Amino acid sequence: MSVLIGVIADDFTGATDIANTLSKEGMRVVQVIGVPEPDATVDADAVVVALKSRTAPLQDAISWSMDALEWLLAAGAQQIIFKYCSTFDSTPQGNIGPVADALRDRLSAGPTVICPAFPENGRTVEGGHLMVNGVPLHESPMRDHPLTPMWDSDLSALMSAQSQGDVDLIPLDTVRAGRDAIETALAETAADYVVVDAVSVDDLRAIGRALSDAKLVTGGSGISVGLPQNFLDAGQLSALHAPQAPKVTGRQVILAGSASVATQGQVAYAAARMPAFEVELDRIAQEPDYAEQIARWAWDHSAAAPVMIYGTSSNDVLRRNQEKYGAARAGEMLETTLSDVAVRLAAQGFDTFVVAGGETSGAVVSALNVSTLRICTEIAPGVPWCEVEGARTQAIALKSGNFGAESFFLDALEML
Numbered sequence: 001m002s003v004l005i006g007v008i009a010d011d012f013t014g015a016t017d018i019a020n021t022l023s024k025e026g027m028r029v030v031q032v033i034g035v036p037e038p039d040a041t042v043d044a045d046a047v048v049v050a051l052k053s054r055t056a057p058l059q060d061a062i063s064w065s066m067d068a069l070e071w072l073l074a075a076g077a078q079q080i081i082f083k084y085c086s087t088f089d090s091t092p093q094g095n096i097g098p099v100a101d102a103l104r105d106r107l108s109a110g111p112t113v114i115c116p117a118f119p120e121n122g123r124t125v126e127g128g129h130l131m132v133n134g135v136p137l138h139e140s141p142m143r144d145h146p147l148t149p150m151w152d153s154d155l156s157a158l159m160s161a162q163s164q165g166d167v168d169l170i171p172l173d174t175v176r177a178g179r180d181a182i183e184t185a186l187a188e189t190a191a192d193y194v195v196v197d198a199v200s201v202d203d204l205r206a207i208g209r210a211l212s213d214a215k216l217v218t219g220g221s222g223i224s225v226g227l228p229q230n231f232l233d234a235g236q237l238s239a240l241h242a243p244q245a246p247k248v249t250g251r252q253v254i255l256a257g258s259a260s261v262a263t264q265g266q267v268a269y270a271a272a273r274m275p276a277f278e279v280e281l282d283r284i285a286q287e288p289d290y291a292e293q294i295a296r297w298a299w300d301h302s303a304a305a306p307v308m309i310y311g312t313s314s315n316d317v318l319r320r321n322q323e324k325y326g327a328a329r330a331g332e333m334l335e336t337t338l339s340d341v342a343v344r345l346a347a348q349g350f351d352t353f354v355v356a357g358g359e360t361s362g363a364v365v366s367a368l369n370v371s372t373l374r375i376c377t378e379i380a381p382g383v384p385w386c387e388v389e390g391a392r393t394q395a396i397a398l399k400s401g402n403f404g405a406e407s408f409f410l411d412a413l414e415m416l
């Protein structure tokens, strides 16, 4: 069966988020990192292409997105989702508006929904305004974002600044009137884009159900919740499937490169329950065989139990490292070392990797040469286990720093 839904996601963790949502809704989902080779085939109901286009130069963002679109169409995708952040991370120049315009043109799409709502994370669309935990977007911490400081919360104004299209609104009372009312509103508008109010998952599901004929949908991960059922109803999807746990039996390692508060708590919790190795930046600087030493330590301690290798035990250590090496260099030293260790462990036969930290995850996945992740069972909201198919199946969980409860690492491994 060919691909039904194709997603173009403008960053890596956002891609995993929507892949996880579609998987929980019953589709078999694969996330690919970057646009696959033209002749690559993927067996899945939905394919999510993870780009790094959110803050890339505009022409790159457009051209990568169009490449992703062509690949997805060739794979059979009947509906395209352009996934951006639930805080609409962009500038008055883009990249959301211009990328959406280009996708609309190529697909000859009708009125295109804009709905970044993600109620579980406190992002709602009310009266066309994007709210973050009850405050307008531009009064939330997003106003100080280093790359995409958000200057308005009116999605129509945000979109009009960066897109050629005109923008209409479907208000909450229409959404609450249900699928038919939303379909009618979409059929009646003459606008290119339609911001749709949504404050609950039920709202998102009603919107999704009304989008069965939409060639292009744009929004956060929440916009995908009602879509798989449409394909089932249309007979294009034979069944919905519950996500499966990855099938692995080998050694297990946790690689924690995030310094965030949540990860520090998870590291402390796990360190009290399994062998743990703290990576020291001074030793990275001084000992050329340090990664090899760490890998040997991991092998010696992992026959019976998982092991953890981590970078940050406290803010003091982090501050000291950053003062001594500079924040960028310190981060890179740790990311490179953890990636190097991951490659050595994979070669030794470790097949299960839990990685903490967004940047760290990107570095490890790229070092391990992973290009395709099959989405499996969810560990914590927004964080699924993933299976990597290859000569040897691997299980990988990629957690952005602030996600997950204190027991996240152990919970993850217990699921296997």
Ligand code: ADP
Pocket: 257, 258, 259, 260, 263, 281, 311, 312, 313, 317, 318, 321, 322, 330, 331, 332, 333, 334, 335, 356, 357, 358, 359, 360, 361, 399, 400, 401, 402
């Ligand atoms: P998060 O998802 O929490 O932002 P990231 O991996 O994206 O995590 O970013 C964390 C950054 O902090 C990485 O570059 C990592 O290498 C760096 N870092 C973590 N711990 C330390 C440490 N002890 N000293 C220096 N840099 C660190």
